[in-house]
Amino acid sequence: MKKNISVVGSGFSGAVIARELANAGHNVAVYDSRENIGGNCYTERDITTDVMVHKYGPHIFHTSDEHVWSYVQQFDEFVPYINRVKSIYNGRVYSLPINLMTINAFFGKTLSPKEAKEYIQSIGERSIENPQTFEEQALRFVGRELYEAFFKGYTIKQWGLHPSELSANILKRLPVRFNYDDNYYASKYQGIPRNGFTHVIQNILDHPRIEVKLSTIFLRDEAEKYDHVFYSGPIDAWFNYSEGRLGYRTLDFIVERHQGDYQGNAVINYGNEEVPWTRISEHKHFAPWESHEETLIYKEYSRQCGEKDIPYYPIRLVSDKTLLSRYVEKANKEKKVTFVGRLGTYRYLDMHVSIAEALNTAESFLNCQETDKEM
Numbered sequence: 001m002k003k004n005i006s007v008v009g010s011g012f013s014g015a016v017i018a019r020e021l022a023n024a025g026h027n028v029a030v031y032d033s034r035e036n037i038g039g040n041c042y043t044e045r046d047i048t049t050d051v052m053v054h055k056y057g058p059h060i061f062h063t064s065d066e067h068v069w070s071y072v073q074q075f076d077e078f079v080p081y082i083n084r085v086k087s088i089y090n091g092r093v094y095s096l097p098i099n100l101m102t103i104n105a106f107f108g109k110t111l112s113p114k115e116a117k118e119y120i121q122s123i124g125e126r127s128i129e130n131p132q133t134f135e136e137q138a139l140r141f142v143g144r145e146l147y148e149a150f151f152k153g154y155t156i157k158q159w160g161l162h163p164s165e166l167s168a169n170i171l172k173r174l175p176v177r178f179n180y181d182d183n184y185y186a187s188k189y190q191g192i193p194r195n196g197f198t199h200v201i202q203n204i205l206d207h208p209r210i211e212v213k214l215s216t217i218f219l220r221d222e223a224e225k226y227d228h229v230f231y232s233g234p235i236d237a238w239f240n241y242s243e244g245r246l247g248y249r250t251l252d253f254i255v256e257r258h259q260g261d262y263q264g265n266a267v268i269n270y271g272n273e274e275v276p277w278t279r280i281s282e283h284k285h286f287a288p289w290e291s292h293e294e295t296l297i298y299k300e301y302s303r304q305c306g307e308k309d310i311p312y313y314p315i316r317l318v319s320d321k322t323l324l325s326r327y328v329e330k331a332n333k334e335k336k337v338t339f340v341g342r343l344g345t346y347r348y349l350d351m352h353v354s355i356a357e358a359l360n361t362a363e364s365f366l367n368c369q370e371t372d373k374e375m
């Protein structure tokens with residue numbers, strides 16, 4: 001039976017669920033409080049430079065999931081792109097993630113892969129047997145000098161916390177390589193949509209059974225009008241912050257426009273704590289197939305997210321997780337609402353994970369409808 005569904009949020013999670021349900025014959029209303037679709041993946045052309053800007057910070061699509069990769073290709077051409085990040089520390093430029101180039105440049109050596117592995121093992125603090133924190137994990141695996149150059153200052157700026165207060169898990173996102181492979185991601189597929197992420201999401205939402213309502217706040221009372229709600233907004237906001245607020249980091253971007261090429265690379269991180277920004281992104285380098293005489297850069301600053309700010313990174317301190325479990329308990333009692341995505345589940349999700357989860361959520365919902373029909 002045809003259902004009336006509402007989806008709150010038009011980032012990848014909301015858009016993919018909306019599309020899958022519309023494809024299956026349901027009517028879907030997508031609400032977004034912003035005046036544009038796409039959530040934090042939103043891209044637009046800068047009027048002055050014509051550069052495609054990743055308005056809420058750099059997004060590079062990468063996945064090893066064949067299904068997700070073929071799914072996104074339906075909505076734009078993904079031009080192959082390799083994210084090669086540099087890091088500046090004490091006035092010198094290094095390659096990230098830590099690889100043989102980084103190790104040899106940093107220590108002024110010409111080590112082979114085998115020698116580098118042995119060397120890094122010899123400087124790693126092996127006495128830390130069971131690393132629990134970000135700091136312990138880093139000290140054990142790369143030793144104090146590399147930790148201080150590439151992780152400590154950056155992480156203090158990014159999270160507003162000392163690495164000894166953060167979980168070892170965060171560091172597990174970053175590999176250490178004993179060859180010259182400087183591809184930031186280890187995923188099988190990597191690319192940037194030729195026409196920007198907004199275009200991809202626009203195409204996902206382009207379906208006769210999907211209606212998009214922008215600049216519209218979805219009020220809880222409105223849930224009554226729908227058979228089901230998929231909510232990708234902040235889980236604590238849905239419950240009116242009854243248990244307290246979950247902690248997030250927000251980002252500020254200082255935008256500058258220059259002539260020519262500003263830094264010669266899309267992303268350069270800054271390891272020194274004294275440099276106030278975490279990284280500088282030069283957006284035209286995310287689209288190397290385009291040519292622009294002018295350039296636009298974002299200096300990125302991270303800080304505690306206030307009530308009026310846009311939430312970016314869930315901090316997930318122990319106190320946040322306790323709060324989250326209370327919200328999840330409440331969420332489980334909501335029979336007509338499914339909480340999805342980064343804000344709905346309070347997890348830091350890459351785009352490909354949001355898409356994979358959204359496809360699964362939609363499939364489970366549709367399977368339940370089938371079962372109901374049979375009964």
Ligand code: UDP
Pocket residue numbers: 087096150151152154155158170171173174269270
């Ligand atoms: N990180 C770091 N130094 C760097 C880059 C990252 O210490 O130069 C740490 C930092 O704590 C960061 C985490 O690794 O939050 C994950 O980094 P990633 O580049 O995956 O973050 P994103 O691009 O998603 O912000």
